[in-house]
Amino acid sequence: MALRLDEISSIIRRELEHYEAGIELSEIGTVVRVGDGVALVHGMLGAKFAELVEFPGGVLGIALNLDDEVTGCVILGPFHHIQEGDTVKRTGRAVSVPVGRRLAGRVLSPVGTPLDGEGSLDAESYRTVERFAPRVTARAPVGRPLQTGIKAVDALVPIGRGQRQLILGDRQTGKTALAVDAIINQKTHGVLCVYAAVGQKASAVARVVDKLRAEKALEYTVVVAATAADPAPLLFVAPYAATAIAEAFMDEGKDVLIVYDDLSRHATAYREMSLLLRRPPGREAFPGDIFYLHSRLLERAAQLDHTRGGGSITALPIIETQQGDISAYIPTNLISITDGQVYLEADLFYAGVRPAVNVGLSVSRVGGAAQSKAMRQVAGELRLDLARYQELKTFAHFGAELDQGTRARLARGARLVELLKQKQYRPYPLEEMVVSLFAGVNGYLDEIPVALAGQFEAELLTLLRREHRALGERIRRSAELDEEDEQLLRQIVAQLRQRFKAERGIDTGAEKDGGQADAQNT
Ligand code: ATP
Ligand code: MG
Numbered sequence: 001m002a003l004r005l006d007e008i009s010s011i012i013r014r015e016l017e018h019y020e021a022g023i024e025l026s027e028i029g030t031v032v033r034v035g036d037g038v039a040l041v042h043g044m045l046g047a048k049f050a051e052l053v054e055f056p057g058g059v060l061g062i063a064l065n066l067d068d069e070v071t072g073c074v075i076l077g078p079f080h081h082i083q084e085g086d087t088v089k090r091t092g093r094a095v096s097v098p099v100g101r102r103l104a105g106r107v108l109s110p111v112g113t114p115l116d117g118e119g120s121l122d123a124e125s126y127r128t129v130e131r132f133a134p135r136v137t138a139r140a141p142v143g144r145p146l147q148t149g150i151k152a153v154d155a156l157v158p159i160g161r162g163q164r165q166l167i168l169g170d171r172q173t174g175k176t177a178l179a180v181d182a183i184i185n186q187k188t189h190g191v192l193c194v195y196a197a198v199g200q201k202a203s204a205v206a207r208v209v210d211k212l213r214a215e216k217a218l219e220y221t222v223v224v225a226a227t228a229a230d231p232a233p234l235l236f237v238a239p240y241a242a243t244a245i246a247e248a249f250m251d252e253g254k255d256v257l258i259v260y261d262d263l264s265r266h267a268t269a270y271r272e273m274s275l276l277l278r279r280p281p282g283r284e285a286f287p288g289d290i291f292y293l294h295s296r297l298l299e300r301a302a303q304l305d306h307t308r309g310g311g312s313i314t315a316l317p318i319i320e321t322q323q324g325d326i327s328a329y330i331p332t333n334l335i336s337i338t339d340g341q342v343y344l345e346a347d348l349f350y351a352g353v354r355p356a357v358n359v360g361l362s363v364s365r366v367g368g369a370a371q372s373k374a375m376r377q378v379a380g381e382l383r384l385d386l387a388r389y390q391e392l393k394t395f396a397h398f399g400a401e402l403d404q405g406t407r408a409r410l411a412r413g414a415r416l417v418e419l420l421k422q423k424q425y426r427p428y429p430l431e432e433m434v435v436s437l438f439a440g441v442n443g444y445l446d447e448i449p450v451a452l453a454g455q456f457e458a459e460l461l462t463l464l465r466r467e468h469r470a471l472g473e474r475i476r477r478s479a480e481l482d483e484e485d486e487q488l489l490r491q492i493v494a495q496l497r498q499r500f501k502a503e504r505g506i507d508t509g510a511e512k513d514g515g516q517a518d519a520q521n522t
Contacts, residue, residue, distance in 0.1 A: 007032045010084060029071060031055075031086040037079055037231040038276035041071045041088045050130045052091040055082050060111075062095055062233060064277065072277035074233035076111060094130060097224075097241040098123030099248035104192065107209055107223040110234050110241035115225055116209075127248055129240040133299035140305040142339075145370045146257060146314045149185030149427020150178060152357040152420045155379040155437055156386075157342050160370030161191075161255050162303025162312040166334050168319040168326060169344030174355050175318045177424050178342065179259040180208055182316065184217045185427035186257055191314075192249050193221040194258040196242035199235050199265025202227040215425065228265075235269035243300050246313050250302070253309035258301070262318035263294060267330050284329045295337040326361070340364035354421060359386050372479035374434045381441040382416060389413020408446070415445040418453035431475035432461050435489065438481070444493045448500065460496055468492060 010032060029044030039061065047053060047063040055061055059077040075082065098112045098121050107116040110129070114121050142160035159165045167175050183193045195212075197205040205225045212218040224242040226234040239260050246256045260266070267290050274287040282288040294317075301315035317338065319331050324346065326335065335341055340363045349356035371379065388409050396402060396410060419440040422428070428436070436457050439445060448456050464472050471485055471492075481489070501507075 027090050029053075029088045031082060031084055031088060032070065034075075034079065034082050034084060034086075036276050037075045037233060038273060039073045039075060039079075039082060039088070040277070041073050042069060044071050044088060044090055045069075047071050047090050048094070050094050050128075052093045052095055054089045054091055055079075056086050057081060060091075061088070062237070063090075064273070074231075074236070074273055074277075076231070076233055076237075094128040095237060095241075096126040096128045097244050098125070099127045099245050100124035103222045103245060105219050105221070107205075107225060109230075110224055110226050110237040112241075125248075127244040129237060129244045131244060131247060131300065133296070134302045134304060134308075138302070138304055138308050140303050140310070141369070142303050142366045143370050144255075144303075144312075145367070145372055145375075146182075146191065146255075147185060147189060147430060148178070148182035149429070149433075150181055150355060151422055151428060151433050151437065152355055152359075153178070153182075153342060154371075154430075154433055155375060155382055155420075156357070156359055157340060157362045157364040158367035158371040158375065158379075159314060159316075159340075159364060160303075160367045161314050162301060163340070163364070163366055163370075164298045164301045164315040164317065164338040165364065165367070166317055166319060166338040166341040167344065168321055168331055168334070168341055169349075169356070170321050170324055170346045173344040173346050173349045174424075175320070175344055176204075176208065176261055178344070178355055179261060179316050179318060180211060181425060181427050183212065183221060183257060183259065184215045184425065186220065187215075187217055188429065189255075191220075191255045191257050192246075193217070194242045194246045194249075194256060195221055195223045196239050196258065196260050197223065197225040197227070198238045198260065198262060199226065199228050199269060200261065202229060211425070232269040232272045235266060236273060239263070239266055239297055243297060243313075247300065250304060250311035250313050251309065253311045255311060256313045258313055258315050260297075260315070260317040262320055263334065264318075264320040264330055267294075286329060290330070291333045291337075294333060298334075298337050339366045352421075353417060354424075357420070359383070360390060372430060374430065374475055374478075374480045377481050378434055378437040378441050382437055385409070385412055385416055385441060389416070411446050412440075412443060414450050415448070415453050416440045418450055419445070419457060421454065429472075429476060430479065431472040432464065434475055434481060435460065435464055435472075438489060439493045442490070442493075444497050447506070448497070449506065452500075452504070456496075456500055459500065460493065463492065463496060 026046030029041040031039050032042045033040040051063045053061045053063050053073055061073040061075045063071050063073050100123055102122050108114050142162045144161045146159045146161045148154055169175050186193055209223055212221055222245050224238055226238040246258045249256045270290055271286050298315055301313045303312040319334050321331055343358045343361040344356045345358040392410055419436055445453050
């Protein structure tokens with residue numbers, strides 16, 4: 001670290017003073033430069049990484065850059081009164097946050113300040129924000145589904161408890177919506193949630209909180225927020241603080257879902273801090289250790305084995321891409337340290353395909369093992385049909401003559417795309433996802449005009465809820481579709497199709513046997 005001459009002289013002067021005062025240099029230091037929420041401190045050599053330090057006026061900071069003689073510190077509060085020559089003290093404490101059940105329903109800053117005007121957090125205990133991830137021997141394989149209630153995700157990129165699934169896409173493509181819907185869906189699954197808002201506008205965070213409250217999802221959710229108006233160091237700490245809160249739940253044997261919204265802004269905050277700390281920038285001006293920071297963060301997601309209580313943390317980090325570029329530095333890093341990704345595409349979003357999941361570019365590397373049998377029964381076919389559809393669609397654009405088989409596949413694909421559309425704030429229970437997709441992959445919608453596919457689905461699900469409750473319950477409870485129920489379901493869907501078409505005067509001519517054939521096979 002290069003220091004200017006005047007800095008050196010000020011250091012020497014301070015050192016002499018300290019020498020005479022006989023003060024232990026490992027415990028205190030002197031500010032040699034300060035600006036933009038960052039201070040370079042000479043001395044304080046005993047400080048540990050992420051240790052809290054105290055500036056004049058009781059303002060806290062975090063020691064980050066541990067150099068031979070100078071410690072880089074970020075300041076967590078007002079810093080305008082801090083000057084060169086001020087004394088800084090070690091506290092011996094690491095940055096910590098309140099944890100525990102009482103936090104559910106609350107909104108707090110990354111250093112534990114309540115932000116919701118609801119008074120003290122009343123925390124049972126505190127935890128340091130930095131912790132080692134569970135060791136491999138403490139972990140069990142991912143094997144239980146984390147249901148998001150979103151058809152396109154649960155069917156095509158299933159997430160298991162303990163998995164890290166990246167959500168990425170350009171701005172305004174529904175990234176937050178997807179994660180918030182996943183949180184709302186946990187109401188019926190007993191999964192506790194932590195939503196870490198990093199670098200968003202305060203109004204955007206308020207909207208999410210209001211929605212969670214309205215959906216009765218806030219009561220099992222903790223929101224940790226550092227907004228765009230907060231200093232970079234607070235943004236930097238936010239995901240670690242949120243993770244510490246999640247870990248306390250996991251260690252009690254609970255299942256937790258944590259959302260980091262988003263890590264692009266986290267990386268930007270870290271870049272800002274690092275430039276101020278005068279660290280050498282690397283690719284895209286990000287400091288080289290951003291990769292390490294994110295991987296260490298996401299390592300803390302886990303499925304613990306039963307001897308450790310069997311709790312889990314499922315992590316949904318969010319990343320914003322620029323013009324769909326998933327090969328930029330931060331997206332590639334995150335893709336390499338997660339177990340899969342859901343890629344949301346702006347073109348699909350604008351074309352009305354919402355959620356805008358790009359099926360070809362989205363994968364789940366471990367969640368398949370956790371997918372329920374009922375879902376697997378429909379998902380295999382779905383993936384194949386969609387892949388064929390995407391392929392054929394490209395050719396169909398050239399205006400080529402299409403044979404009947406090709407036309408049929410295009411018709412099927414178009415309807416499946418319709419079935420995968422889903423309104424925001426409307427997660428589906430398992431049985432509804434299964435029934436809806438079952439109808440699609442078995443061709444019951446092939447003769448229904450594409451524009452009416454959504455209507456057909458709605459009628460089918462109403463029918464299920466009103467007249468075939470027991471069937472729905474059986475699917476939900478057993479998480480599979482046995483042979484008998486499959487037959488029953490075929491009958492229900494075939495009858496609805498007949499009625500649906502008759503009511504709307506849809507005549508396809510192809511259906512001479514009145515849908516009987518469908519009851520056998522399609
Ligand atoms: P940002 O980049 O600003 O964080 P984002 O990618 O998080 O955006 P959202 O804020 O979740 O995107 O969604 C963008 C807009 O699209 C919002 O107005 C939201 O209500 C709408 N939207 C998201 N998902 C759906 C959906 N499934 N159906 C209809 N509208 C949706
Ligand atoms: Mg968002």
